[in-house]
Amino acid sequence: MAPAPPVSGLTTAAVRAIQALGNGQAGRADQIADRLAEAIRLGLIAPGERLPSEATLSEQLGVATLTLREALATLRERGLVVTRRGRAGGSFVARPAGGPHSRSGHADLTVRQLRELGDLRLAVFGTAAALAARRATPPEIETLRRRAARLAAAETAAERRQADAEFGVAVALAAQSPRLTQEEANLRAEWGDLTWTLLGDVGHAEAVRGRLALVDAIGAGDPERARRLAERQVTDEVELLIRWRVGVYRTEAEQ
Incomplete structure (x- = not known):
């Protein structure tokens, strides 16, 4: 007996966040593709995750x-989504080809740039x-508790990043401000995933x-x-990344 196909993990919070990336507007196919691409970069949709069926996802996003x-065809052309046939098939988020730091948005930033980005995150979040x-x-408060519980249950760095991204965007959604939600989503995407790689279980x-x-x-x-x-x-994350960056500088200087 063939195994059942994996169930999409796209949560209601993720759908609301994806909608917020377009300020609540349905948009054209290229706009939907850009919104989904940003959600993938943000970690709201994890690598390897299967998207809902076309009928379900189009209804969730309010588009035909x-x-x-x-939009999915555009994402396939960009290499962000792959489509498989068969009972366990569907559209899946492509897995990155690099190592654990390959998707970090700040791996090449200087200490000064990290501080500046942290300052902006302080203001927005x-x-x-x-x-x-x-x-x-x-x-909305109950949604925040569920997002925090999901973060608590997450085991891998990728799962923790995704859960924390959903939590942060949910806070902005609870602020009832589409512009703040857009900024928070953009900053989460730029911030990358190195934080959760460095934190470990205690962190x-x-x-x-x-x-x-x-x-x-x-x-x-x-x-x-x-x-x-x-x-x-935000301050704790900035300090963690600065310590990491200084350590990289020292290692490079010793080589």
Whole structure:
């Protein structure tokens, strides 16, 4: 008996984030392709993950099936999606050809550039967290708790990156600001995945505690605490990456 095909892991939060990348507009086929490509870079759709059926995904994104089909064809041409036939077939996100650091958006950034990018993330994520504490609805707060729980259960660096990306974008969505959501999504894509490669299990546990504390602050309607916690998360990541970058410089100097 043949094994059942893998089930798509595309969550409701991921779908909402993908929609937010286009400011809620349906868009043409090329716009849908760009939005899905950005979601793949962001990690909202993981390498190797099977996308929902064309009928399901077109309904989720609010576009015609023909429009989605054209978008998927564009993604195949870009090498971002592969399509397999048969019972276990479908459209899958292509796996990167490089090693664990190949998809890092900041592997070549200098310390100064890392700080500048971190400053922008502080402004965006801190503001989003503060606004979420003022505006989030009970269902959105519950969504944040589910996103934090998914991060807690994630085991690999790729799974943790994807879960944390969904959490960050969910915070921006709870702020009720499409522009902030767009900026958060863009920054998450640029930030890359090296953070979760470096953190390890201890760092993962500490990060989960920080996310849960942030959800509690948002749920309590405490914007100042929410901002401080969000900024602490970004600051910790920036410091981790700067230590890594300085270590790379030292290694290169010794060679």
